[in-house]
């Protein structure tokens with residue numbers, strides 16, 4: 136899923152300072168699971184903002200709403216009827232949701248309430264870690280199911296660099312060396328012969344280097 | 358056991374302090390409460406194992422938020438005691454009552470009072 140992190144309240148306070156009618160808009164999917172922008176976080180942020188302005192003797196309308204998703208027309212349309220009630224929306228969805236809402240409601244200021252961090256997994260309670268950088272041509276079949284694109288600091292494709300020490304990456308002793316993980320897993324799979332194969336030059340045109348990407352599916356279009 | 362406790366707070370019963378979420382604390386303040394305290398079982402004695410640890414984390418979060426929005430995190434506190442410790446409950450209630458009196462009314466309460474006065 137997409138992993139996001141709550142923005143500090145003081146940053147959001149600064150962003151909404153000059154608006155009087157604000158909607159805090161959550162998203163029920165990724166950001167709910169990573170506890171950054173779901174219904175609960177919407178309630179907390181809205182309550183905190185209301186108190187902040189109340190304590191200053193200022194009156195603002197701060198409403199709460201959480202959509203099923205903010206990256207789909209059908210759910211984002213649900214707020215159209217109420218949109219005129221607001222001067223600004225703080226979206227707690229990932230950057231995709233914020234932008235999709237901004238495209239749809241052209242004259243409505245849209246402010247992000249979270250920092251979108253990465254594509255990752257919920258490794259442990261309170262711990263989310265990166266697993267994929269959406270490179271557009273997945274090589275996991277050859278790397279024991281462990282991604283050197285997202286998990287190796289240098290994105291090297293044929294075994295570790297010279298900085299791999301005791302299974303850790305040279306950028307930090309807290310970061311596993313992706314290639315150590317790959318070798319360990321290939322051994323467990325009894326597929327070490329895969330490690331010997333020299334990888335062909337990776338096609339990076341499907342990565343960000345090729346500009347913004349899109350998927351067009353004629354088979355599902357109507 | 359008849360113990361004297363301050364009469365100016367309301368007890369809200371929950372099955373376990375693990376039920377208490379950040380928003381419950383914030384709502385109390387948004388409604389004008391001057392303070393709130395959460396009383397859980399002794400750490401390690403939670404019937405649901407981690408309920409009171411969860412509560413402690415959430416109270417810490419609520420404190421941070423209240424500090425940032427100008428209400429003051431000092432107005433919230435978590436206590437732990439066992440269900441047989443009535444006198445300790447009374448002592449904590451008095452302690453909290455004194456603390457809140459020292460801090461004075463919450464800015465939210467004052468803002469609400471002012472608003473009502475202006476409306477009247």
Ligand code: SF4
Pocket residue numbers: 137162163164165166203204205206207228229230231232233
């Ligand atoms: S808007 Fe972002 S957070 Fe919400 S469902 Fe879509 S991708 Fe996930």
Ligand code: SF4
Pocket residue numbers: 266267268269270271272273274275282283284285
């Ligand atoms: S190889 Fe590319 S698509 Fe596959 S997990 Fe890594 S970044 Fe994601």
